[in-house]
Amino acid sequence: MSVCAEPPTAEVDADRLRLSGAWTLAGFAAGLPEPPADLPVLFDASALSALDSAGALLLLEFEAAAPSPVRWQGLSPRTADLLELVRQRRTPAVGEGAAAAGCLAQLGRAAHYHWCELRDVLAFFGELTVVYARLWLRPQRFRWRPFASNLQSAGLDALPIVGLLSFLLGFVIAYQGGAQLGRYGAGIFIVELVGLTMLREMAVMMTAIIVAGRTGSAWTAQLGTMQVTQEVDALRTLGIDPYEMLVIPKLAALMVALPLLTVFADVMGVLGGMVMAQLQLGVSFSEFLQRFPQAVSLRSFLIGVGKAPVFALLIALVGCYQGLRVRGGAEAVGRQTTVSVVQAIFMVIVVDAAFSVLFSWLKI
Amino acid sequence: MAEDLTPPVALSGITTRFGTQCVHEDLALEIRRGEIVGLVGGSGSGKSTLLRIVALLDCPQAGSVRLFGVDAGTASAAELNALRRRFSMMFQQGALFSSLSVRENVALPLQEHTALPARLIDELARLKIALAGLPADAADKLPDQLSGGMIKRAAVARALALDPELLLLDEPTAGLDPLGAAAFDELVLELRAALGLTVLIVTHDLDTLWRVTDRVAFLGERRVLACAPVAELARAAHPQIHAYFAGPRARAAATAAGG
Ligand SMILES: Nc1ncnc2c1ncn2[C@@H]1O[C@H](COP(=O)(O)OP(=O)(O)O)[C@@H](O)[C@H]1O
Ligand SMILES: [Mg+2]
Numbered sequence: 116m117s118v119c120a121e122p123p124t125a126e127v128d129a130d131r132l133r134l135s136g137a138w139t140l141a142g143f144a145a146g147l148p149e150p151p152a153d154l155p156v157l158f159d160a161s162a163l164s165a166l167d168s169a170g171a172l173l174l175l176e177f178e179a180a181a182p183s184p185v186r187w188q189g190l191s192p193r194t195a196d197l198l199e200l201v202r203q204r205r206t207p208a209v210g211e212g213a214a215a216a217g218c219l220a221q222l223g224r225a226a227h228y229h230w231c232e233l234r235d236v237l238a239f240f241g242e243l244t245v246v247y248a249r250l251w252l253r254p255q256r257f258r259w260r261p262f263a264s265n266l267q268s269a270g271l272d273a274l275p276i277v278g279l280l281s282f283l284l285g286f287v288i289a290y291q292g293g294a295q296l297g298r299y300g301a302g303i304f305i306v307e308l309v310g311l312t313m314l315r316e317m318a319v320m321m322t323a324i325i326v327a328g329r330t331g332s333a334w335t336a337q338l339g340t341m342q343v344t345q346e347v348d349a350l351r352t353l354g355i356d357p358y359e360m361l362v363i364p365k366l367a368a369l370m371v372a373l374p375l376l377t378v379f380a381d382v383m384g385v386l387g388g389m390v391m392a393q394l395q396l397g398v399s400f401s402e403f404l405q406r407f408p409q410a411v412s413l414r415s416f417l418i419g420v421g422k423a424p425v426f427a428l429l430i431a432l433v434g435c436y437q438g439l440r441v442r443g444g445a446e447a448v449g450r451q452t453t454v455s456v457v458q459a460i461f462m463v464i465v466v467d468a469a470f471s472v473l474f475s476w477l478k479i
Numbered sequence: 480m481a482e483d484l485t486p487p488v489a490l491s492g493i494t495t496r497f498g499t500q501c502v503h504e505d506l507a508l509e510i511r512r513g514e515i516v517g518l519v520g521g522s523g524s525g526k527s528t529l530l531r532i533v534a535l536l537d538c539p540q541a542g543s544v545r546l547f548g549v550d551a552g553t554a555s556a557a558e559l560n561a562l563r564r565r566f567s568m569m570f571q572q573g574a575l576f577s578s579l580s581v582r583e584n585v586a587l588p589l590q591e592h593t594a595l596p597a598r599l600i601d602e603l604a605r606l607k608i609a610l611a612g613l614p615a616d617a618a619d620k621l622p623d624q625l626s627g628g629m630i631k632r633a634a635v636a637r638a639l640a641l642d643p644e645l646l647l648l649d650e651p652t653a654g655l656d657p658l659g660a661a662a663f664d665e666l667v668l669e670l671r672a673a674l675g676l677t678v679l680i681v682t683h684d685l686d687t688l689w690r691v692t693d694r695v696a697f698l699g700e701r702r703v704l705a706c707a708p709v710a711e712l713a714r715a716a717h718p719q720i721h722a723y724f725a726g727p728r729a730r731a732a733a734t735a736a737g738g
Contacts, residue, residue: 140593140642147595167642167674168610169595169603197673204609205602343577343623443623444577 138170161189270372285387309388338438520698689736
């Protein structure tokens with residue numbers, strides 16, 4: 116079985132089919148031998164130099180194409196064994212299994228999928244509510260250790276990226292707005308522009324989007340992998356509720372971390388705006404800070420920070436739900452992680468818009 | 480077909496360390512063509528590690544690994560790739576690709592390495608699945624829809640895809656029911672007879688040792704303590720080997736094998 120195998124051939128010689136060469140995968144690299152037109156019923160394998168299961172399969176196809184039962188000649192014992200083994204075990208391909216799905220079947224499958232999804236969401240909320248209620252009755256069951264580690268990974272570790280991006284966001288907002296304000300000689304209003312935009316809307320939204328991409332996805336991947344490796348089932352059999360152990364601490368941690376991150380983002384965003392105001396409009400830091408308390412009410416700040424726990428809840432719920440929904444293998448983990456990030460960001464923006472409508476309706 | 484006498488596996492002077500822990504020290508092992516060799520030893524004695532070295536997945540810190548006469552330490556990348564097509568490994572957990580059906584798992588190496596028409600690849604994949612003892616309707620299932628035993632068989636089917644000359648099996652019968660394990664033993668014997676396979680098999684299954692192996696290499700004290708037919712090992716005086724083969728389960732297996 117050298118690397119350069121002799122090419123396999125099948126030639127009709129008088130009353131017999133003379134087989135020669137290596138009928139192996141390596142031999143077939145040069146091309147498959149074709150069955151001759153008029154197949155004799157005597158196959159002569161005495162010149163066959165090597166045979167593997169692919170070759171055996173092809174020989175059996177030749178045999179099936181012959182007009183009447185084939186007699187073999189010159190088969191070595193091992194080759195005969197192999198041929199016999201393949202003859203017994205081969206399973207001729209059945210016509211393509213599932214018929215191409217019709218429109219109706221597709222519709223039905225999609226409906227069934229969404230029905231299952233709805234049921235899963237309900238089950239998730241149901242179970243979570245039960246665990247949450249139980250926790251109220253017995254607060255000592257709260258798991259502080261995972262809470263603390265999640266607080267660190269979702270909150271503390273996110274400080275640099277949240278800080279940098281908020282700073283740049285404030286910087287850009289001040290740059291775009293400052294050019295217009297400067298033209299009307301109303302440069303000092305940059306304080307209102309940056310303060311209100313950042314504190315009411317942008318800081319919390321930006322933070323939520325970063326956290327959804329950073330933490331929500333990580334949680335989906337973690338829970339999904341645990342689901343695939345049956346770790347979640349193992350917890351259940353050990354009498355540990357996976358919601359209590361895995362979901363609740365994450366939820367609580369993010370509801371603490373996101374408001375804090377938002378405050379940090381507020382500070383960094385305003386700082387970015389201040390720097391740009393100084394560079395572009397000549398508004399000094401002290402002027403900026405003096406005007407700030409008059410320009411931006413405490414209420415604006417609280418509205419922004421107040422949205423953070425809601426966003427945190429959304430991100431954590433989506434992340435954990437999508438993670439626990441994973442069924443199958445590595446691919447499902449990846450798919451569900453994507454779904455988790457997209458859904459979380461989508462919901463954050465939609466809920467933010469809903470808040471805007473609500474506030475304008477309440478005239479806040 | 481001239482019989483090739485270069486041993487498929489020849490290890491010498493193998494030394495493996497993980498940090499300060501020395502797993503193998505000056506270990507030597509040779510496997511002859513067409514032989515079925517069992518690799519046994521206590522848990523953590525370095526069987527899986529040795530198998531990974533033979534499979535060219537890991538490099539030992541010292542020593543030479545020769546497969547089919549080619550020294551893996553000095554071979555070029557192309558030679559190593561050619562070498563890799565001549566053996567295949569079945570992993571302990573199966574390592575099936577979870578997004579592909581069993582048939583696609585088996586067909587993948589054929590699609591990658593041969594130019595066969597799709598119809599023949601499909602039929603070959605079905606043949607390998609049948610050879611591994613799986614029912615035909617398992618072919619279109621995904622790995623997570625299979626039982627533990629079926630995963631092992633699917634993994635064997637994939638390992639057989641390219642008709643390797645050397646098969647490396649890591650605990651193939653662990654987790655199989657007794658009937659399934661016995662059928663697996665027969666499968667290994669049958670494949671060796673028909674395909675002329677050389678097999679290196681890590682196992683704790685004493686029935687498998689008695690039924691299929693020609694020789695058994697006993698790993699202990701960081702080297703191969705002995706490599707001999709199982710009946711001989713069972714009488715060996717070395718305390719570790721003796722303890723391994725003198726347990727009640729070992730005696731039951733020996734009795735069943737008529738040893
Ligand atoms: N990647 C690794 N890093 C560190 N130690 C390892 C690694 N792989 C194996 N070991 C250690 O090497 C020893 C042998 O492991 P292994 O070959 O898996 O044993 P077994 O004979 O049970 O298959 C064990 O003590 C294990 O802890
Ligand atoms: Mg092991």
